[in-house]
Amino acid sequence: MNKLQKQMKQEFEDKELFDQARDYAYEYIDGIEDMDVFPSQHNLESLTNFDEPLQQKSLQAKEVINQLHSFGSPATIAQIGGRYFGFVNGGAVPVSLGVKWLSDIWDQCGGLYLTSPINAMLEDVCEKWLKDIFNLPKETVAGFVSGTSMANLCGLAAARFHLLNKLGWDVHKKGLNGAPKLRILAHEQVHASVKKTLGMLGFGTNSIEWLPSDSQGRLVVDAVPKLDDHCLILLQAGNVNTGAFDDFTKVCDLANQAGAWVHIDGAFGLWARTTTSLSYLAKGMEKASSWAVDGHKTLNTPYDSGIIMCRYPDALVSALQSTGEYIIYSEHRDPLLYTPEMSKRSRAIELWATMKYLGKDGIDQMITTFHQRAKQLEEGLGKIGFKIINEVVFNQVLIATDNEEKTKQVIKYVQESRECWVGGSTWQGKQVIRISVCSWMTNEQDIERTISLFEKAIKN
Numbered sequence: 001m002n003k004l005q006k007q008m009k010q011e012f013e014d015k016e017l018f019d020q021a022r023d024y025a026y027e028y029i030d031g032i033e034d035m036d037v038f039p040s041q042h043n044l045e046s047l048t049n050f051d052e053p054l055q056q057k058s059l060q061a062k063e064v065i066n067q068l069h070s071f072g073s074p075a076t077i078a079q080i081g082g083r084y085f086g087f088v089n090g091g092a093v094p095v096s097l098g099v100k101w102l103s104d105i106w107d108q109c110g111g112l113y114l115t116s117p118i119n120a121m122l123e124d125v126c127e128k129w130l131k132d133i134f135n136l137p138k139e140t141v142a143g144f145v146s147g148t149s150m151a152n153l154c155g156l157a158a159a160r161f162h163l164l165n166k167l168g169w170d171v172h173k174k175g176l177n178g179a180p181k182l183r184i185l186a187h188e189q190v191h192a193s194v195k196k197t198l199g200m201l202g203f204g205t206n207s208i209e210w211l212p213s214d215s216q217g218r219l220v221v222d223a224v225p226k227l228d229d230h231c232l233i234l235l236q237a238g239n240v241n242t243g244a245f246d247d248f249t250k251v252c253d254l255a256n257q258a259g260a261w262v263h264i265d266g267a268f269g270l271w272a273r274t275t276t277s278l279s280y281l282a283k284g285m286e287k288a289s290s291w292a293v294d295g296h297k298t299l300n301t302p303y304d305s306g307i308i309m310c311r312y313p314d315a316l317v318s319a320l321q322s323t324g325e326y327i328i329y330s331e332h333r334d335p336l337l338y339t340p341e342m343s344k345r346s347r348a349i350e351l352w353a354t355m356k357y358l359g360k361d362g363i364d365q366m367i368t369t370f371h372q373r374a375k376q377l378e379e380g381l382g383k384i385g386f387k388i389i390n391e392v393v394f395n396q397v398l399i400a401t402d403n404e405e406k407t408k409q410v411i412k413y414v415q416e417s418r419e420c421w422v423g424g425s426t427w428q429g430k431q432v433i434r435i436s437v438c439s440w441m442t443n444e445q446d447i448e449r450t451i452s453l454f455e456k457a458i459k460n
């Protein structure tokens, strides 16, 4: 054993470095409710501490962890706390962080049954549970990817394979040059990740047939043209601004009659389906062909966790084949068949733990609470003079003041207070403030405190 090996073995066995990491993490958790939700200028500037040339000699593990904690922890976004309302990021259920620690030590390569039987098993279990709580057709399969962007990519690749295959064209072998032309239909409110994905798959955004959407960002169903078996339609469960849902039943019925493919981007919204009081929002979603959803947003698993679910297993697996050869199913699940990656993080572990811990009732309760807190915000902010721009059907609250300059000032005031964090957005050409409630930790007091802050901001 050389000196470095000896040192690492020592560090592995005496576990001081792990104790150190744990102590720092506990300190972080204990301070989460009081820390700046967005780091101070000073703490951001201190990040330059990391901007150094790679030194020649190896260090002690503790020196590395110390640097990360000293300059990294204070420069984090307090996303696991109760007052981060930016984007649609989501907190992390404690047990999911606990199992992540344990499974980080396992360091499993999640690609094959042979490289991680436990991951293959938990992917299987998650697939079954997801089909159950989303009420999806029994033939549906799931792949576990880094997020909804990647899940959209997989779903659209499956659609491309499936539609072209039915038209007698093997896109895997022949590529897109000379292929029958597919029609991509989307409304203006599709998420940026969908546009990015279409580009990556060789469908330029210029080739999309754009459809109109209404004041909430929902597809205008009457504007859907006559469909045929060359069509891929993109729908959305949960608009990133308004939280609105498209009308799945009508569009899926039309598409299914015509042999078209419907993909639903449901990054955060799809979870509405798993609740009692909000499932009406996602009515008819089971009639689609593929669904993309995140664990790391509404379900509050740690990053990263996205899921592609597809009712045509052959299409998904064929589209993601690295060899292009016919599929070899092993006796057990081989996770790489359902994802673009080969080696991959065993992220189903945290997804499994989160669902197992919460159970169906816990998932329902957590997600319904996001909605209740969003309604509390809507009411409180409305009372103090903000305009509520959207119908608060789920967890998103979109607000503005009477004039755009003032709205910008409010954003600045709130962000600089560091008591909570919300982002600006534009909605139908106007400056708005987007508030997303999606952390299990957000309680009534967090919302009251946030409303008081907005009151100070609008009066300022």
Ligand SMILES: *Cc1c(COP(=O)(O)O)cnc(C)c1O
Binding pocket: 088, 146, 147, 148, 149, 150, 191, 193, 194, 238, 239, 240, 265, 266, 267, 268, 294, 306
């Ligand atoms: C967040 C989001 C995405 C992208 O998901 P990632 O997990 O960030 O890759 C796609 N669509 C919608 C509607 C989203 O909210």
